[in-house]
Amino acid sequence: MKRLLLIMNPNAGQKNGKRYLADILEIFRRADYMPTAFMTVGTGDAFTLAKEHAADAQLVVCVGGDGTFNEVTAGVVESGVDVPIGYIPCGSTNDFATSLKLSKNILQAARDIVDGTPKTYDIGQFGKRYFSYVASFGAFTRASYATPQNLKNALGHLAYILEGIKDLPNIRPIHMRIETADRVFEDDYIFGAICNSTSLGGVLTLSPDAVNMNDGLFELLLIKYPYTAAELNDCIRCLQEKKYDSPTITLHSTDRLTIHCSTAVDWTLDGEYECGHALVEAVNRHNAFRLITNQ
Ligand SMILES: [Mg+2]
Numbered sequence: 001m002k003r004l005l006l007i008m009n010p011n012a013g014q015k016n017g018k019r020y021l022a023d024i025l026e027i028f029r030r031a032d033y034m035p036t037a038f039m040t041v042g043t044g045d046a047f048t049l050a051k052e053h054a055a056d057a058q059l060v061v062c063v064g065g066d067g068t069f070n071e072v073t074a075g076v077v078e079s080g081v082d083v084p085i086g087y088i089p090c091g092s093t094n095d096f097a098t099s100l101k102l103s104k105n106i107l108q109a110a111r112d113i114v115d116g117t118p119k120t121y122d123i124g125q126f127g128k129r130y131f132s133y134v135a136s137f138g139a140f141t142r143a144s145y146a147t148p149q150n151l152k153n154a155l156g157h158l159a160y161i162l163e164g165i166k167d168l169p170n171i172r173p174i175h176m177r178i179e180t181a182d183r184v185f186e187d188d189y190i191f192g193a194i195c196n197s198t199s200l201g202g203v204l205t206l207s208p209d210a211v212n213m214n215d216g217l218f219e220l221l222l223i224k225y226p227y228t229a230a231e232l233n234d235c236i237r238c239l240q241e242k243k244y245d246s247p248t249i250t251l252h253s254t255d256r257l258t259i260h261c262s263t264a265v266d267w268t269l270d271g272e273y274e275c276g277h278a279l280v281e282a283v284n285r286h287n288a289f290r291l292i293t294n295q
Contacts, residue, residue, distance in 0.1 A: 004033035005057035007049050007072055009040045009064030009091075017063040017090040020106045024063065024088065027107065031114040033059065040068065043272075050075025054083050059292075061113060063106075065091010066132070070270040074130035077123055077288050084290045086113030096133045096270070099197040099213065100293060112294035121214050122196055123288035127281065131194075131269040135282060138174060138191035138223070138265075173225035175262045180220065180254035188225040194257065194282055195219045216286035220257065222250040255284045 006028075010018040017024075018039075025035055036053065040046045046064070050072045054060055060083055062072035069087055076085055088109040089097035103109040124131040173188035196218050223239075226232035226248060235248040244251040257280075264276030 001032050001034040002058045003056060004028050004035045005050070005053050005060045006035050006037040007040065007046050007060070007062055007064075007068070008037065009046065009068040012064040012068060012091045014090075014092075016106055017088065023107055024110045027110045027114060028061075040064070043067075044071065046071035047075040047078075051079045054079040054081040057083055059084055059086060059113075061086040061088065061110075063088045063090060065089065066096055066270045067091065067272050069096060070130065070132050070272065073123060073132055073289050073291075077130060077285070082290065084118040084292050086110075086116075086292045088113070095197060099133060100291070101295065102293065113292050116292040116294035118290035118292050119214070120287040120290050122216060123285050124194060124196055124218060125283045125285050126194075126267070126269055126274070127277065129269055129274065131196075133197035133270060134193050134195045135267055135269050135274075136191070136193035137267045138189060174265055176265075177260040178220070178222070179258045179260075180252060181256055182254070183252060185222060185250060185252075187222075188227075189222055190225045191221075191223040193221045195221060196284070214287065216255050216284055217253045218255070218257070218282070218284050220250070220252045220254055222252075224248045224250075255286075257282045 006024070008017050008021065021037075025037070028035060036057070038049050040049070046062070046068050050060060052075075054076045060072065060076055062069050062085065068091065069089070073085060076083060087097060087100075087102060088106055089102055089104060090106055097104070103112055124135060126135050173190065175188050176192070177184065177186040178192075196213055221244060223235060224231065224247075226235045231248050234246055238244065238246045238249045243249070259280040259282070261278050261280075264278050266276050267274040267280070
């Protein structure tokens with residue numbers, strides 16, 4: 001029998017993973033897998049389990065949301081073991097799964113892993129941590145990203161707030177100097193994201209032709225702090241029209257970034273909080289892991 005390492009976050013989303021655990025195990029049993037199954041008991045647990053046990057498995061399956069998937073892929077990458085990963089998405093946000101067109105039906109997702117084939121994907125290294133689809137900072141990063149619906153609406157929400165308040169009393173500019181492989185950006189920003197996904201909360205939607213999740217490149221999105229009414233109007237219009245190349249909004253592809261800030265800035269990695277940094281190095285690790293898809 002083939003050895004399966006299954007890591008489930010039992011509290012993800014509506015707890016459907018837990019509800020269907022027996023059915024999931026039966027699907028893998030029929031495909032001749034012998035499971036070792038772990039329920040995570042806290043933040044960081046999925047990472048540790050994946051890192052420590054990946055070497056004993058021929059397949060690692062993650063059952064949870066984007067945060068659990070982030071930890072499992074990071075753990076497998078850190079283990080240095082080239083074992084394929086299967087993802088059964090059942091969290092409250094499943095942005096990465098949406099980008100990958102994975103089934104949201106738990107049992108179908110399990111069957112797709114059994115029948116699918118592994119493809120290689122990039123991962124973002126952010127200091128000592130990793131992100132699968134987005135690292136972001138700025139307006140609402142800390143408060144809004146704690147709630148999934150606000151993550152979904154982050155940029156739309158931003159446009160709405162900017163429209164409403166005009167004088168920006170609650171949003172502080174963040175001065176940054178960002179060095180990419182071929183360009184340097186320096187300005188005051190309200191929001192920025194390093195993406196490796198066609199969908200950021202379904203709001204920042206980039207063309208699949210423009211984004212390749214395995215091309216060794218990130219898409220860097222920067223929104224300047226609008227100091228004038230003209231800049232504010234330009235910013236709102238571009239966010240609403242999803243036009244990401246303007247005097248206030250920058251979209252640029254790069255394989256690495258060094259970000260210098262005048263003060264420590266909080267980030268989120270795949271929706272999970274990352275405490276403040278004044279200096280950040282992000283590198284796209286090309287072909288970092290193999291994920292099973294049914295396409
Ligand atoms: Mg890419």
